[in-house]
Amino acid sequence: MPIPLSKVVRVVLAPNPGPMTLDGTNSYVLGAPGFGSVVIVDPGPRNAGHVDELVGSGAVDLILITHFHDDHTGASAELHRRTGAPVRAFDPAFCIEGQPLSDGEVIDAAGVRLTVVATPGHSADSVCFVVDAEKNPGIILTGDTILGSGTTVIARPDGSLAAYLSSLRRLRELGSLTVFPGHGPTLPDLNTVSGEYLEHRLRRLEEVRSARGTLGAGASISAVTDMVYPDIDPSVRFAAEYSVEAQLEYLASAENGVPG
Numbered sequence: 558m559p560i561p562l563s564k565v566v567r568v569v570l571a572p573n574p575g576p577m578t579l580d581g582t583n584s585y586v587l588g589a590p591g592f593g594s595v596v597i598v599d600p601g602p603r604n605a606g607h608v609d610e611l612v613g614s615g616a617v618d619l620i621l622i623t624h625f626h627d628d629h630t631g632a633s634a635e636l637h638r639r640t641g642a643p644v645r646a647f648d649p650a651f652c653i654e655g656q657p658l659s660d661g662e663v664i665d666a667a668g669v670r671l672t673v674v675a676t677p678g679h680s681a682d683s684v685c686f687v688v689d690a691e692k693n694p695g696i697i698l699t700g701d702t703i704l705g706s707g708t709t710v711i712a713r714p715d716g717s718l719a720a721y722l723s724s725l726r727r728l729r730e731l732g733s734l735t736v737f738p739g740h741g742p743t744l745p746d747l748n749t750v751s752g753e754y755l756e757h758r759l760r761r762l763e764e765v766r767s768a769r770g771t772l773g774a775g776a777s778i779s780a781v782t783d784m785v786y787p788d789i790d791p792s793v794r795f796a797a798e799y800s801v802e803a804q805l806e807y808l809a810s811a812e813n814g815v816p817g
Contacts, residue, residue, distance in 0.1 A: 559586045559614050563696060565669050565689055566737060569610045571601035573628055576792040579706060579740040582628045585698055586614045587688065589668025594618045596667045597642070598686060598698055599739060600632035608632050612639050619666045621658070622646035623700025623739060624683040626712070647675065648682040658684055676702045676728065678721020679709050687734065697734040697747055705741020708757055710796040711803035718758070718800075718807040725755045761785065765804040778802050 559567035571582040582602060588595035595615040599622060601607050611617070611632070617640040622630055625648050633644045633653060643655030660675035672687040679701045688696040701709050702724060711718050729751035736744035744750050768784040769776055778801050782789070786797045 559610070562737060562743065563735075565589055566696060566698075567614070568737070569601075569607065569614065571607045571628070572604060573602045576790065577710075577796065578628055579704065581740070583737070583739055583741075584611060585737060586611070587667060587669045587671070588615060592668035594667045596621060596669060596671070597636065599623055599629040599700065600636045602628050603631040603635070608635050608639065611636055616640075617642040619655075619664070620644040620653075621664075621671075621686065622651055623685065623698065623702075624680045625651050626680065626701070629700065629739060646682065647673075647684050651682075660684075674727070674731075676700075676724035677717060678702065678711065678724045679716055680712055681715040681717065681720070683724070685728070687731070695733070695735050696737060697728075697731065698737045698739075699728075699747075700739040703728070703736055703738055703744070703747075703750055703754060705736075705738040705744060707741075708754060711800050712796075713799050713802070716799065716803055718762075718803040719810070722755065722758060725751050725758070729755065761800070762804050762807065765801060766808055769805065769808070778805065781805065 559569050561567050565587055567586040569584045573581045584601045585598040586595050595617055596619045597611055597617055620642050630651055637644050637653045644653035645655035645658050646652050647658045649657045658673050662673040664671045670689050674685045676683050676685050683702050686698040729748055732748055734747040736747050764785045768781045772780055778798050782798050782801045789797050
């Protein structure tokens with residue numbers, strides 16, 4: 558049963574909890590009261606019961622994707638098959654009978670207005686959606702760009718620290734919107750959490766720089782991870798190594814004069 562979060566946003570939690578997904582993927586159901594149809598943001602993983610809940614939430618006009626990872630898109634094709642609603646994503650490869658999203662695009666559907674904000678970094682195709690900027694101000698759906706707890710990973714193969722830092726700076730400028738993340742609980746202030754994420758990333762970058770200085774320029778990703786994340790849970794070590802790899806690439810680019 559979708560749980561109301563605001564007058565236009567409800568959430569259905571997918572049954573896929575884990576170290577990287579927290580309590581599970583948040584699939585959002587958007588629609589103005591009494592409008593009679595909905596927009597689904599991030600259908601979630603392949604799970605028949607979860608798709609049943611989304612189908613039961615109302616006539617689906619549109620399916621939107623924050624980024625391509627399977628815990629957000631695995632159910633896209635089945636939800637499209639059962640509802641006929643087009644699937645739109647920033648990456649054309651994940652669209653189904655719908656056009657790719659574009660940065661700054663305004664979408665009106667199910668009585669709700671959404672503005673697309675491109676936020677690459679976690680993945681190259683990551684986007685956020687500002688919901689009802691005029692009629693219902695103060696909400697942003699952030700996918701995995703900002704999580705409800707902890708911090709996100711710069712994911713291979715297409716994550717980029719330089720892009721992520723730029724995205725965080727852009728989000729910080731949007732003001733005190735309430736954050737509805739792809740995983741975890743809502744957060745009250747986009748400006749504050751974006752600033753905290755940015756400070757965390759820059760602090761980690763200095764730790765990686767220091768570790769590389771101690772270990773030598775040829776230090777392995779594993780060795781740097783051991784020094785920067787000495788108490789990392791083995792279940793998420795791979796994510797720490799992804800982030801270290803991204804930070805080493807960022808440092809190398811900066812040192813070679815490549816804008817970051």
